Amino acid sequence: MSWLIWTIYGVFAVAALVTLWRIVRGPSILDRAVAADVLLTEVLCVLGTDMVIGHHARTLPVLLIIAAVGVFGSIAIARFVARKDGP
Numbered sequence: 001m002s003w004l005i006w007t008i009y010g011v012f013a014v015a016a017l018v019t020l021w022r023i024v025r026g027p028s029i030l031d032r033a034v035a036a037d038v039l040l041t042e043v044l045c046v047l048g049t050d051m052v053i054g055h056h057a058r059t060l061p062v063l064l065i066i067a068a069v070g071v072f073g074s075i076a077i078a079r080f081v082a083r084k085d086g087p
Contacts, residue, residue, distance in 0.1 A: 005053060012046050033077040040070040 019042065022035035044066055047059045 008049060009046070012042060012049070016042050029077070030081060033074065033081075037070055037074055040066055040073075 016039060019035050019039045023032050023039070026032040026035055044063055047063055047066075051057060051059055
């Protein structure tokens, strides 16, 4: 079971590194915004995986706060880009 846990965390780490690369190298602000949302989703998945593996729910409030920050951040960036592209 231990190798499975390390494999899961390894996959999450690789995905986070690829996402960070897109945040740094993204040609547009929308690419960076989508990558930031993906990174927040990966953090949510890691915390959820930790909750399942550890049989606890201590990080549930953190999950909810991160999800809210992700939604509000996406809305703010969408409004910024819409205002920039407007007449």
